[in-house]
Amino acid sequence: MTRPELESQGETEPLDSCDRRILAVIDELHDRDDPIPDDLNERVLFALELEAELDARVAGISRPAGFTLVRGDTELTVGQGDPASITFDCEAVTVMVTPRPVAVQELRLDGWIGPEGGYVVEIRSPEGTRRATTDESGRFVLEGLPHGEMFQLVIRPDEALQREGLPAVVVTPAVRL
Known part of the structure; x- marks a missing residue:
């Protein structure tokens, strides 16, 4: 039953x-x-x-145990303790990174990209962008990264890999290391 004094109130x-x-x-x-x-x-x-970017692919996160997903998969936080690896996948490229503490509030990021070959790896964070180049096996290292910052990887395969069908750009979701 409605109250008569409220009947005159409407959505307009x-x-x-x-x-x-x-x-x-x-x-x-x-x-x-x-x-x-x-x-x-x-x-x-x-x-x-x-x-x-015209030919960018977004790699998804393979979610091993020990990670905490926050805000509907937009942020992944690596748990404390032993280093944990994070794997990103898309249809043509797999990227695995392992953050390792090297000093107070500083990380080293060891990474591997498959298929093997040459890649330019760009890491974006609020502090700016840094780049590394892989060796022919797809391995790379980024040092001196601040602990607790959001990072996003941008992977650019060399021309030979692109001729084999790899996309020109692969990006990962943002993760907090």
Whole structure:
């Protein structure tokens, strides 16, 4: 049964003080339970840059035990303790990386890409972009990386691998190491 005093209120009526209080409570709940990520701007810029790449493939994460997925698969956090490897896959390329602590708040990232061959590996983080080149077996190392930062890998196979059918660019989801 509806109350007669509320029958005149409709969805086309302007917001009143009760509506504003309800919306304020909802806003507070969102801020507390699901805040906007600090790196949202970087994520959006990366997505826009990715769209500009003509032949980019996005590699998915193979999810071994010991990882924590946060915010609907957008962030992967490597657990503490022994180094854990992360594997990324797409239809043509597999990338495995192992972060290793080398100093306080500093990491070394050992990586392997298959199929074997030459690749340029770019690691993007809020602190900037760094590059490494693989050896012919697909191995690479990136040192001096800050611990706890979001990273994203961009892999560019050499021309010989592209002639064999590999995409010009493969990117990984962002991970926090």
